Amino acid sequence: MNEHADVMCQVRESFAGLRMDTPVENVLARSRARRRRRLTGMAGAAAGAAGVAAALILTAPAHPGNSPRPSSTSATLAAFSVTSGPGTATTLILHKGPQYAPLDPSALRQVLAQHGIPALVTVGTFCRPAVGPLADGFGQFVHPSTLPDGSAEMVINGAAMPSGTRLSIGYFPGHIRLAVLGNAAALLCSSRSGQPAAHLTPSGIPVHR
Amino acid sequence: MGHAQDEFADFYGSSRDSCLKAVTAVVGDRLLAEELVAEAFARAWTSWEKVRRHPASQAWVVRTALNIGVSWWRRRREVPLADHDGAAPADVSGVDPVLIAALRRLPTRQREVLALRIFLDLDTESTAQVLRIAPGTVTAHLSRAVTALRRDLPAASTDANAREVYR
Helix, strand or coil, X not given: CHHXXXXXXXXXXXXXXXXXXXXXXXXXXXXXHHHHHHHHHHHHHHHCHHHHCCCCEEECCCCCCCCCCCCCCEEEECXXXXXXXXXXXXXXXXXXXXXXXXCCHHHHHHHHHHCCCCEEEEECCEEEECCCCCCCCHHXXXXXXXXXXXXXXXXXXXXXXXXXXXXXXXXXXXXXXXXXXXXXXXXXXXXXXXXXXXXXXXCCCCEEC | CHHHHHHHHHHHHHHHHHHHHHHHHHHCEHHHHHHHHHHHHHHHHHCHHHHCCCCCHHHHHHHHHHHHHHHHHHHCCCCCHHHCCCCCCCECCCCCHHXXXXXXXXXXXXXXXXXXXXXXXXXXXXXXXXXCCCHHHHHHHHHHHHHHHHHHCHHHXXXXXCCCCCC
């Protein structure tokens, strides 16, 4: 096979810089979560399908029109939960696991809007400006992380988002792509986005660009 | 449990980069590959008693990661990324995009053979066992893949610095 060595060396050297950043603790936690999910799945099967219905439980704000940032609103859908806090921020959790219902992008968008966060939520695609760069300051508005069970958590400071911007959330089976969109006239939505502002994987490492 | 966990941690530490490179070469997306490899290692820990005795544990992880990727995309009724022709931008920062595009043009099986040979240092026989194909088929896939890459990567044909020998 020596006649192949030149090409194979070139390929090997091209990948030399790739490093897996995921700590072993995350892998162990993922394994534990997987065991729990399997146990939960077995229990859920016994309980019937009703337990995983996409039941929307909404606690409406006492005075939704009086405050641009409701502080006591709590909304939970099987696939996600949105809660106020910490501070004036809002915490979004996209639950991961077969026991959760498929994400309803329209429902999530509406609940985020109730928390003062304009958002574009897509499943299987990710939208970004067709031309021009993404809005600056992503890290000031959104702090993504991953919970031990693999669910994605985003602390969103909607009040800090400039007027006219909105959060683009692209939900994929193994990861979530995030960006803050400016006043772009046209968006490019693709099943394989090119330059998201952050790419959050259940490995727990958001990648900012 | 403590000893087994230490043993797994050692295996993870020594294998993760190679597995990531191999899976990235096949799926053409570094972040997706990291996700798949992390999930595969999680499953390896779940089945550690079996995996630790596997004759090619790293290959088990890579094979599992690729299978997870296929099942994810099947559930979503979408075409696996690996079968696209590279028109979409690949997310593999730090790797020559020309090489990534060239890899994505190869058939999946050729990419798998390349990945196992290059990044896991498997010989023809071991590669054949992992992929459950004949050794002669491995040789044929490798030859075709290298021929295609040599055509698409002109630098390789004049690279006088090849230092490694592949069996």
